[in-house]
Amino acid sequence: MGKVINIAPVSRIEGHAKIAIHLDDSGNVEDAFLHIQSLRGFEKFIEGRPAEEVPRIVNRICGICPWMHHLASTKAVDQAFGVTPTATGHKLREMCQVMAHINDKILHFFFLASPDFILGPDSDYSVRNVMGVVKAVPEIATQVVKMRQLGQMMLDKFAGKAIHPVAGVVGGFAKPMTEEERLELLEGTRTLLDFASFALDFGITHVFEKYMDVIGELGVINTGFLGTVDREDGSLRLYDGKLRLMKIDGSYVDFEGEDYLDYIGEHVEPWGYSKMPYAKSWNEGFDMSLDAPKGIYRANTLARINVCDSISTPRAQEAFEAFRSTFGRPAQQTLLYHYARLIEMVYACERTIELLEWEGITDPNVRTKAEPKAGRGVGIVEAPRGTLIHDYTTDDNGCIVKANLIVGTTHNIAPMNMSVKQAATTLIKNGVYNEGLLNQVEMAVRAYDP
Amino acid sequence: MGVTTAMESLGSCSGCEIAILNIGEDLIPIITEALDIVHSPVLMDHKYFGQCGEGVTLTIPDAVVGIVSGGVCNHEHLEILEEMRKKCKVLVALGSCATHGGIPALMNGQDRADSWQGIFNTVSTDPGSEVPTIEVPAPLDRVYACDEKVKIDLQLPGCPPNPELIAEVIFSLLEDRPPVLPTKSVCDTCPTKREGKGAVDMVKRFLENAEFEPGAPLDEMRCLLEQGYMCMGPVTAAGCAKRGAPRCISARVPCRGCFGPVRKDGNQLLDMMNALASNGIDYKTVIDKKSLLRFSGAHGRLRPTKKKIVTEKK
DSSP, X not given: OOOEEEEOSOOSSSSOEEEEEEEOTTSOEEEEEEEEOOXXXXXXXXXXXXXXXXXXXXXXXXXXXXXXXXXXXXXXXXXXXXXXXXXXXXXXXXXXXXXXXHHHHHIIIIIIIHHHHHTOTTSOTTTSSHHHHHHHSHHHHHHHHHHHHXXXXXHHHHHSOSSSOOOEETTEESSOOOHHHHHHHHHHHHHHHHHHHHHHHHHIIIIITTTHHXXXXXXXXXXXXXXXXXXXXXXXXXSSOEEEEEOTXXXXXXXXGGGGGGTEEEEOOTTOSSOEEEEGGGOSOOBOOSSSOBSOEEOSHHHHHHHOSBOSSHHXXXXXXXXXXXXXXXXXXXXXXXXXXXXXXXXXXXXXXXXXXXXXXXXXXXXXXXXXXXXXXXXXEEETTEEEEEEEEEOTTSBEEEEEEEOGGGGGHHHHHHHHHHHHHHHOXXXXXXXXXXXXXXXXXXXXXX | OOEEEEEEEOBSOSHHHHXXXXXXXXXXXXXXXXXXXXXXXXXXXXXXXXXXTOOSSOOOOOEEEEEEESBEXXXXXXXXXXXXXXXXXXXXXXXXXXXXXXXXXXXXXSOHHHHHHHHTSSSSBOTTOOOOOSSSOOEEEEEEOGGGTSOOSEEEOOSSOOHHHHHHHHHHHHTTSOOOOXXXXXXXGOOSBOOOTTSOSSOBOSOSOOOOXXXXXXXXXXXXXXXXXXXXXXXXXXXXXXXXXXXXXHTTOOOOOTTOBSXXXXXXXXXXXXXXXXXXXXXXXXXXXXXXXXXXXXXXXXXXXXXXXXXXXX
8 A cells, every 4th residue: 555645725726625646555646536525515405495595595605606606596496486587687697697707717717727827837836826926927917906806896886796696586687787887887898808808818828839738638538528508509608508418529419408317417426525417318327437438528618618619709709710720629638628718708708798788788677576486497507617507496485395406516526536637647657746746736627627 | 024824714615715806906915915825725825734745734834814714514624723723823704604604504404414415315416325424524513603613813704705894804903903893784884765664564575676766876765674675784784885885785685694693692583583573574474584594503593493203192
């Protein structure tokens, strides 16, 4: 029995995890795990709550992407109560959701991931962080902080709260948008679009081109992919659409969110609190073997860029075409999640502008009155970290009797375990390792932005 | 060099850390000059067991200031919190999970063991799945606020906490003075129009929007409680307000109490029932009373409903 290297905590990620790398007697990797350390129990403690209150509770699943849980939940409650939101109500929700994607991407790429690339994966841990980035590239860092703050404050001012929002409500949205608000949001989003274009160029020249060798190796695994696409033209969608589940060979099936149980199952391992969704409909079971994985698919940015046929906005479409012609479909290189993330940031800005320019956006008719009743609703949105599924059953009083949640990050738990194992096995040989190499193992996890 | 600072998050969502980032233009000087961050898993790579993972004891560096978010849900959280207390001169509990249990303490109203079984046996899990127990921290008997386990020097609630107040706490520590924090209730900071008692005798669910003139300022909208909606402003600590109004109210949505009780050691459930009764509102019309403790269920406030004891008839 050799030794175990504990990387704890995995840092510059949102959640709570540790990596354990088991070495054999000769110092080579026998096995490696990403252990998810935290379980709070949302599925159970929302039982008994009035369903219309739940969007204000489940947003606390994630303080980085609270809008995603808030709105998936709101959509599920709409369906359970059998209420159709007004067109403007839907569009206001979508606007908040895609706008929240912008801030999330700035945060992840620049605050959490970029230190590995700007300062280098082997730089000392005391500088390999956002504080180090500020010192290394002060102008860019100042701009990043300013842009993230702009995006957060736009949402904060319009919707009252940017973190743990309350403005999405069953039947629509809690308040209409005034013309003054619309113009201010439009101006801010145009600034963010310029920044997103800069960020994409910066990523391509300073990260992806420079680290092409690392991208071709680090954490690379072969899996299927899951994402949401437009029901008509198969283009990228974040707020609403049909789900597309793609196999490793690129073939795919499309289905409606409420049928998710026919396609997705959840595997449970005894060594981590997160469940591991897998493609039940492939009828091959679940196996995280690197050579012959079974049932394994990935979600989040790279998955969405792989499953969609196009992107409906011009600048993002241009970037998407360049990406696909370089990396093919589906692209499997794990670090390309970062590249796909920056393409999505451009889309999120362009889509926000489209919504703000939609003629009905300032219509005061933002909410349909709801009546509590027994029913079932499945609400789906694409969160930054993957497809988010909220499935609620209500009683006659409109209170939750059963809830099933499949959270974005969990789709990638099995793939992250595989990427960790792949990275550790490639990097650690004959007992030789150091801080820099161990950080590279973490980089394979960070790409998934868990 | 700035003041050494260690940050940790226990059973939490990272929203408090995002609130720190939302400080805005002061953020860069704070994190690069005023503070010298020596440990913070969300921002930097200091590890518990040495940078190459070969240590055996969980270690956090010495620091003048410690900031902890999240409640104490499992044995690892407890170990981290105790280590933070040991290594930090001043320990701040940030956010309602750390100060009052927060949303995760809703689990205190359930039978935890049964619930966890249920979580791993849903419509989508593989049949026969069991609660994981290997290499994962074991849960405590319930969710605790930080001050139930160690001494806390400064409490800053909020879900999320207000970035302006986070900055005030940081500056007050740097300047070695007590922070200036709000002591009033949400209602005291709410600009909506109050016309007096007697207008309503029951509370209704938030199933349609409040009455207000779109675009008109908040002081032209009638108090949401007077409009008949359950609004926890009377019993909730102020502090969320920005642009002159409590945040949920500015979204035209009633308050749910995310800053915890306004009275020290207050009970948001009992206090709200009293507030309703004294306004002539029938508290029995509140559909889910437990949920009034959704942000302050630690300190033994929220407990599982006792199962009825069934005695066999002879």
